[in-house]
Amino acid sequence: MKKIGRLDRPDNNGTAKMFANPTLERISRTHISIPIAMFLGVSTYSLYYGISTTNIGFGFALILILGGFMAFTFVEYLMHRYLYHMVPDTKWKDKLQYSVHGVHHDYPKDKDRLAMPPFISGLYAAILYFLFYLIMGEYAYYFLPGFLAGYAAYLGVHYIVHAFQPPKNFLKVLWVNHAIHHYKDPDVAFGVSTPIWDYVFGTMPKKG
Numbered sequence: 001m002k003k004i005g006r007l008d009r010p011d012n013n014g015t016a017k018m019f020a021n022p023t024l025e026r027i028s029r030t031h032i033s034i035p036i037a038m039f040l041g042v043s044t045y046s047l048y049y050g051i052s053t054t055n056i057g058f059g060f061a062l063i064l065i066l067g068g069f070m071a072f073t074f075v076e077y078l079m080h081r082y083l084y085h086m087v088p089d090t091k092w093k094d095k096l097q098y099s100v101h102g103v104h105h106d107y108p109k110d111k112d113r114l115a116m117p118p119f120i121s122g123l124y125a126a127i128l129y130f131l132f133y134l135i136m137g138e139y140a141y142y143f144l145p146g147f148l149a150g151y152a153a154y155l156g157v158h159y160i161v162h163a164f165q166p167p168k169n170f171l172k173v174l175w176v177n178h179a180i181h182h183y184k185d186p187d188v189a190f191g192v193s194t195p196i197w198d199y200v201f202g203t204m205p206k207k208g
Contacts, residue, residue, distance in 0.1 A: 015110045016103045027119070029112035032159040035121040039152040042125050043145035050141030061142045068146025069153075076154050077197035080190040108162055108182050115155050124151075154193040161192075180205045 018028050050056065056064075084101035088094035104113060115121065128147060132140035157174060166175030177189035177198070188205045191198045198204045 015107055015112070018103065027117050030115055030117050030121075032111065032115050032155055034118050035115045036152045036155050038118060038121055039125065039148040039155075042129075043148045043152075046129075046141050046145050046148075050138070054138045054141060056138070056142065064139055064142035065146035065149075068143040068148075069150040070146075071143075072147045072150030072154070073191070073194050074197060076150070076193060077191050077201070080192065081203070085186060085190070105182060105186065111159065111163060114159050114162060150193065157193045177205060 050061070080101075084097070086097050088097045104110075107113070116124070125148065129140065129144055132144050132147070136143060158178075161175050161178045166172045173195060174192070177195055178192060181189040185205065188203050189195070189198055190203055195204060
């Protein structure tokens, strides 16, 4: 089992001070609604632009949107498993791993650090737009909204599984899996918004 956090905290409450500079410390935090609104806003504009400037049919546009959504869930899984949980075998990797994810494992109830700050989220959206447009041209106007909708869904699910009690329906598996990932075994349940890729790659928590 990889070392993820720094502290032995049985209650996992509180917050970590990441920066000595108060301005940097303040902008390192964000309410979850801000990046979600940003991603959904960019998605809506991209869809509008695609509809008004291209001749892509409804059926193919829907395939592109769903493809973008599924692509995000795959990227989410890979990032969580191989970047956020990288083995911190050097000082640089140890600091990077803790800054981007280890701190969350130490303080999973800190709601202000469940998403990247808005300026980083905005940079992500811009980079993704140019990357997708470079690869697929005008199809990006539909693929990008699907991808960003997946990102927004991930942020929303991640927030509610930490902020609310699990529901008594089929969505309960998301709460259970994430709780196992945080409090029992950080080497399983890397999918937050969906367990699909955990099933595919054999990282679903063992039953019993």
